Amino acid sequence: MNPDEINEPIWKVPPPRASVMPARPPDPACQTITLQIDGRTVTVPAGTTLLQAASRLGLRIPTLCWAPTLTPINACRICVVEVEGARTLAPACARPAEAGMVVQTGSERVRLSRKLVLELLASSVALDRAPELLRLIQEYGADPERFGPSAAPADRRDARHAGHHHVGDGATAETVAQPVKVDNSLYVRDYARCVLCYKCVEACGTDAQHTFAITIAGRGFDARVSTEWDAPLPEGACVYCGNCINVCPTGALVFRTEHELREAGSWAPERQQETDTICPFCGVGCTLRVKVQDDKLVSVTSPPEVDVTGGNLCVKGRFGTSYVNG
Amino acid sequence: MWGSNARETHPIFFQHLLKGLTRGAKLYAVDPRFTSSAQWAELWLGLDVGTDVALAHAMAREIIAAGLHNREFVERATTGFEAFAAHVEPFTLERAAEITGVPGAAIAEVARAYARAPRAQLCWTLGITEHHNAVDNVLALINLSLLTGHVGRWGSGVNPLRGQNNVQGGGDMGALPDRLPGFQHIELPRLREKFEAAWGTPLRHERGWHLTQMFSAMERGELSALYVIGENPAQSEADGHRTERLLGGLDTLIVQDMFFTRTARIADVVLPASAGWCESEGTFTSSERRVQRVRRAKSPPGEARDDLDIIVDLARVMGHELIRGVPRPTAEDVWDELRTVSPVHRGMSYARLEANHGLHWPCWDLDHPGEPFLHARLWESPVGGPRAPFSTVDHTPPFEALEPDWPLRLTTGRRLSEFNTGVMSGVYQVPNRREETLDISPADADLYGLVEGERVRVRSRRGAVEVPVHIDPGLRGGLTFMTFHFPDDVASNLLTIDAVDPKSGTAEFKAAAIRIERLAKEPSAAPDASRSAVP
Numbered sequence: 001m002n003p004d005e006i007n008e009p010i011w012k013v014p015p016p017r018a019s020v021m022p023a024r025p026p027d028p029a030c031q032t033i034t035l036q037i038d039g040r041t042v043t044v045p046a047g048t049t050l051l052q053a054a055s056r057l058g059l060r061i062p063t064l065c066w067a068p069t070l071t072p073i074n075a076c077r078i079c080v081v082e083v084e085g086a087r088t089l090a091p092a093c094a095r096p097a098e099a100g101m102v103v104q105t106g107s108e109r110v111r112l113s114r115k116l117v118l119e120l121l122a123s124s125v126a127l128d129r130a131p132e133l134l135r136l137i138q139e140y141g142a143d144p145e146r147f148g149p150s151a152a153p154a155d156r157r158d159a160r161h162a163g164h165h166h167v168g169d170g171a172t173a174e175t176v177a178q179p180v181k182v183d184n185s186l187y188v189r190d191y192a193r194c195v196l197c198y199k200c201v202e203a204c205g206t207d208a209q210h211t212f213a214i215t216i217a218g219r220g221f222d223a224r225v226s227t228e229w230d231a232p233l234p235e236g237a238c239v240y241c242g243n244c245i246n247v248c249p250t251g252a253l254v255f256r257t258e259h260e261l262r263e264a265g266s267w268a269p270e271r272q273q274e275t276d277t278i279c280p281f282c283g284v285g286c287t288l289r290v291k292v293q294d295d296k297l298v299s300v301t302s303p304p305e306v307d308v309t310g311g312n313l314c315v316k317g318r319f320g321t322s323y324v325n326g
Numbered sequence: 327m328w329g330s331n332a333r334e335t336h337p338i339f340f341q342h343l344l345k346g347l348t349r350g351a352k353l354y355a356v357d358p359r360f361t362s363s364a365q366w367a368e369l370w371l372g373l374d375v376g377t378d379v380a381l382a383h384a385m386a387r388e389i390i391a392a393g394l395h396n397r398e399f400v401e402r403a404t405t406g407f408e409a410f411a412a413h414v415e416p417f418t419l420e421r422a423a424e425i426t427g428v429p430g431a432a433i434a435e436v437a438r439a440y441a442r443a444p445r446a447q448l449c450w451t452l453g454i455t456e457h458h459n460a461v462d463n464v465l466a467l468i469n470l471s472l473l474t475g476h477v478g479r480w481g482s483g484v485n486p487l488r489g490q491n492n493v494q495g496g497g498d499m500g501a502l503p504d505r506l507p508g509f510q511h512i513e514l515p516r517l518r519e520k521f522e523a524a525w526g527t528p529l530r531h532e533r534g535w536h537l538t539q540m541f542s543a544m545e546r547g548e549l550s551a552l553y554v555i556g557e558n559p560a561q562s563e564a565d566g567h568r569t570e571r572l573l574g575g576l577d578t579l580i581v582q583d584m585f586f587t588r589t590a591r592i593a594d595v596v597l598p599a600s601a602g603w604c605e606s607e608g609t610f611t612s613s614e615r616r617v618q619r620v621r622r623a624k625s626p627p628g629e630a631r632d633d634l635d636i637i638v639d640l641a642r643v644m645g646h647e648l649i650r651g652v653p654r655p656t657a658e659d660v661w662d663e664l665r666t667v668s669p670v671h672r673g674m675s676y677a678r679l680e681a682n683h684g685l686h687w688p689c690w691d692l693d694h695p696g697e698p699f700l701h702a703r704l705w706e707s708p709v710g711g712p713r714a715p716f717s718t719v720d721h722t723p724p725f726e727a728l729e730p731d732w733p734l735r736l737t738t739g740r741r742l743s744e745f746n747t748g749v750m751s752g753v754y755q756v757p758n759r760r761e762e763t764l765d766i767s768p769a770d771a772d773l774y775g776l777v778e779g780e781r782v783r784v785r786s787r788r789g790a791v792e793v794p795v796h797i798d799p800g801l802r803g804g805l806t807f808m809t810f811h812f813p814d815d816v817a818s819n820l821l822t823i824d825a826v827d828p829k830s831g832t833a834e835f836k837a838a839a840i841r842i843e844r845l846a847k848e849p850s851a852a853p854d855a856s857r858s859a860v861p
Contacts (some may be wrong), residue, residue, distance in 0.1 A: 012511045014669075017690065018702035024480050050412040058462050185755040210344050234757040239742060241337065244593035276612045280603040283488030284338045285612025287683065290604055290623040297604075297624070306683050308612070315743050316339035316751060322602045323753035326627050 008322055035101040035113060048094040054105055061105050062114065062136055065197035066093035067247055069310045070207045073198045077117050079135070082107045089113055111140060118142040123150075123173040124221075126193045129251030144173075153177035157191075158230045160222040180259070181233035186240050186319050187283075188259045189225075193252035196223055200253060208312045213237040214244070242318040246301050246311050247274035255299045257322075268293060276303065279317040284308065286317050296325045327468060328356040329378065329836075333363040333776040336451075336487050339613070346434075352443075354436045356381065358737060359807060360800035368439075369432060372802055375735050375837045376427040376457055376724035382466035382650035383414040383721065384422030385437035385699035386473055390414070396475035403704040403713055404472045419803015425721065427802075442475045443482035450487060452739070455593040456836045458725045461829035465717035472714055478701035488613035489687070490746075491603065492571035498671075498687070503831075504533035507606035508668025524667050526650065536831030537563075538824065550577040555633065556599070561747040561813040564822040565788050565831035569575060582636060586750050588813070599633050600626035606633065609679065611687075614698075617674055618684035634660065642755070650736030725825035726806070732839035734770065736786065736806050738818055738838075739831040744811035752809065757860075761808060762816040763796035764842070769803035771795070774842055783843040784808075789820030792845065806840065 031046040037054050044053045049072070056060050072094035080089035081258040084102035089110060100299045104110060118137050122144035127133050137144070151172035168174050181189040196216065204214050213236050217226035227236040244252040254262075261267040272293045279286040287306045300318050304311030332340045340363065347366060355364035356371045356378075364370040373381050374792040388393050395704050400407050420431030426433075440446050448471060454463045468477075468484055476482040488494045500507040510517040512533055522529050535543055541563070543549035552573070563569040573579060574592055582595040598604050605626040605803055611617045626632070629781045634657060641648045649655045649663055659677050665672050670688035678692070679685060685696035703710035728735060743759060745751040764784050766776065776782065776795045783792050784806075793808070793816045801807060821840060824833040 012514065014509065014714075015701075016703060017688070018697070018704055019710055020702060021494075021695070021704040022478075022697045022699050023695075024698065186757065186758045208341055208342070239758065240756060244510060246674070263489055273623070275604070275621050276619075277604050277621045277623060278491065278612075278618050280491050280601070280750065283490055283493060283613035284336050285491070285610065285616055285684070286338050287618070287630070288603075292624045295624045308521050308616075308683075309338055310341075312338055312341055315756060316745055318755050319756065320743070320745065320751045321604075324604055324624065324749050 020253060032099050033099045034171070035097050035099065035103065037103045038105055038177050044097055048097050050083075050090065050097055050101075050103055051079060053097045054081075054092065054103075054177065061092050063093055064133065064195065064249060065199060067199060067304065068314065069304050069312075070199060070202045070247065073202060075196060075198045076113055080110055080113050081105045082110050115140040115142045119144045121195050124148045124175045124249070125195050126177070126251060127195075129193060130195075132249065144181075147173040149173065150175050150243045157222065157224055158217075158226060160218055165221045176224070178211065181232075182256075182259070184238075184240070185256060186315075187242060187245055187253060187255055189233075190252050190254065190259075191224060193250045195214055195250055195252075196225070196226060197249060199247035199249065200225060203243040203247045203312070208243050208310070209239070209241050211237055211239055211241070212237070240315040240319060241313060242315070243312045245318075246304075246313070257298050261293070261298065279313070280314040280321065281314075286313055288313070288317055290321075299324055327353060327363060327367070328448060328450040329451055329455075329463075330451035330487055331357065331361040331363045331453075331739060332449070332451070332487060333361065333366070335489065335740050336613075337742065339487060352807055354439065356436075358735075358802070358805055359739075359798075364800075369435060371426075371432055371436060373426040373428050375737050375805065376459075376834075377721070378454060378457075378463045379459065379466045379719055380417060380422050380425040380721040381428060381433065382435050382457075382463075382470055383417040384419060384426075385388070385440070386410070386469055387414040387417045388419065388434050388437040389441045389470075389473055392438060392441070394438060395473045399475035399704075399824075400473065402707060403709045404716060405713045406716040406718070409471060409718055411461075412477075412647075413718040433510045440470065440476070443476075443702050446474070446476045446542070447481070447483050447485050448476070449485045449487055451487045453836060455486070455830065455832055456738075456834060457832070458825040458834045458837075459719075459722050460827040460832045462717075463717035465719050468714075469716050474718060477714075478699065478704040480699060483699055483701075489740075491612075492610040494613060494615065495609065495617070498611055498615075498668075503536045506667075507664055508670050510668070521667055524663075532843075538826045538831040538833060541569065541572055541824075544576065550576055551580075552576055553580040553582070554589055554593075555582045556602070558583075558587040558589050558747050558749055560587070560592065561817070561819065562810070563834055564819055564824040566817050566820040567789055568821075568824065569819075582633065586631065587749055588746075597636050598628065598630040599636065600630045602633060605630070608634070609657075609661065612684075615686045615700075616696075617671070617679060617687060618682040619676065619679050638799070723750070724839075725834055726823055726837065728840040732787070732841055733804070734766075734806050734840050734842065735804055736784070736808060736820060736821060736838040736840045737808055737836045738808050741809055741811065744809065746810070747813050748811045760810040762797075764793045764819065765796045765798040765801060765807040766842075767801035767803050767805060768797055768799055769785055770801075770806070770842075771797045773803075774844075776842070782844050783845055784821060784840050785843055786821040786823070786838050786840045787857065788823065789817075790843075791816050791818065791820055795842075806842075 014055040031048055032043050034043045040057055042053050042057050061079050064078040065073050072090045074094050081092045082104040083090045119142045148171050175286050177192045187203050201215055205212050214225050216223055218224055272291055275290050277288055279288050286309045287302050289301045302309040302311050302313050352368045356386050357364055358375045419433055423430040448467050465841045471477040471484045506512055506521050512518055518529055578654050579593045580595045581590040582597040582599050583590055584599050584601050603620055604623045607622050609617050610620050640650050652659055673689035673691045673694040674685050686698055689696040718852035743756045778797050780795050783790050808818045821838050822835050823838045
């Protein structure tokens, strides 16, 4: 430092560089665990799930209700694996690895279980906008047709009370078919596509938004995502962050723009480009993944791997940015 | 969290904070209003508007009296502790309670919790800085961090949450009266000369004016031409009547904006600009000093052009090539030139920014990972560079005192779904939008016999607006609140005061004195029926 400047106010002269690099301190060393997955040995930190341990070995276990930014909810049972000595299959997304465990991720029993889950889902839910599930149905040779043709849609699913579900006729497959809920200007809820993965509930709750506008109501086949008292969204707690849309894997929650373009037959993925940019509102610096069709924004999301957002946005970034459409 | 409603104004930051709370961190909220952020706090300190310095001093005194200050850090890394300790000595809990309205026990609890925490941050927003003593408020908070050593370490620090996408980047690039890019002071010859050499042009030796000084200069007739880029001062500045008179009196007003704003409507020349965040290339710098890439996702409408192209052409008309030898510079060309003159940005090539989802400055060279926090030098032994000074700032109440003719305090702020003067956010249809209201406490609703939704006239010494009343149980008696999101319907800034902090140039948006005037004389409906207000 120039000696003439030493007496300047501290904010006038650039301070010297820190001699030690400012950085996050290392995590305290934790115990490791060694286990066997598909005949291979892997050593992981204590607390690692079987899913994470398997991915270290490059093994891919299918998931549906799991996401890296959400707490495992154990709802879908797609990720089950066989743990030697255990009576039941274990959900890999939530089951912590234990020392000496011997795990099979693709045994006959595992594959049969996954196949049944896929058949039950595909027989009752519209999955044509869930490409990952369609791929798994192929891969596992699932045959949703085997439960018979679809039953007529049940009326007023939202009014069902626990235990009211009738016994099926054994010849047709019950479905969750119902009209699309269009009750606000920003997004629609198409619960005929809902697989009850809970991701939207978690994103609205303690895993991101902490608004708690939705939860699961009902039991068994009558279970559904609902607002308090099944009120339309504008009468409930929803603040329109749209983080539920971001995590929905089946197209049950979609932007109103996308819904209307699809209804009009002009939704054209081949004419769409996605670009990552930064939100124009507050100073947090959220990455916006902007989908543009014919020079108009049709949706705004955020990539979950960006640590600023973890995939989440607020109402301004997700919807307020539409002003550029003129 | 001090003077910030981040739950609504910085929602994604607040999500990170909520995650911390579920892992056992504790939030303390200092805010005149019981906001939707304060609802998550361990303790809410509802202080009277503009008493922040007194509260901070009382916390400091409590920390020192309890022996909880970090003696080793104070001795090694700071200066002026003795004078500071003597300065805050009169701010006993009793006296502070009297000044701030916060019970002494609550002040003591927060002070001790802050001092004892292994890691603690002070985050603030405009609740600290939109006052006539903004800089003093900030210095008072910095004192607390120096006293406890909660600065320059991972997880600790003082953290102003920037309110706009690139307000940090604007300052970093020299859009400040006294700074060249990279926060290099224009009055330090060795720094200025470096720029003169790089740009091949002499630079003025003294700092320029900040915004409020510009308005004063207009008043004195010393400023007659104004070039406004991406700002709507006709509606965002305090004391709107004066603002409009001064802007209207300019010889030349040029506005470059993506909207035909109120300011553009009174301009002599309007240059339509593209939307910087999705119709052009470049970078924004976020509140955490993270420089991130902005990309063009669509083409601009009509005649709108990239800000960079407009400025390059303007320079050419004036006989200059902005980057010598590069007739049509791209955003990256400009950025790379910046990297040659701003040491803190030197290591940030576009390729690295893209590969890392942005980098924090300072980033000194291409191998440097960027620094996630500042002031680590204060923990070196001996301290690297000058020691950090305690500041003996005084508590000075808001410029406008409450008095019988002006009995209510008006403070202003934002709501979740809206943004500033509504230029961008007023376009989309959001289901939970509420029109502008004067939010008042249940106590004042009783006192004045007002019911939810009743239209009243709100008057300050500078102007008056008509607006419906909204009863907010989160407000204490004597305190009222408005946003400034709907200036075309209700011009809240006609009421606000431009008593300016001489150090920062910020107006005291947070503290005007007002009164409420009834419009209708008919008896009001039963007040209790209207108390279902959702904050």
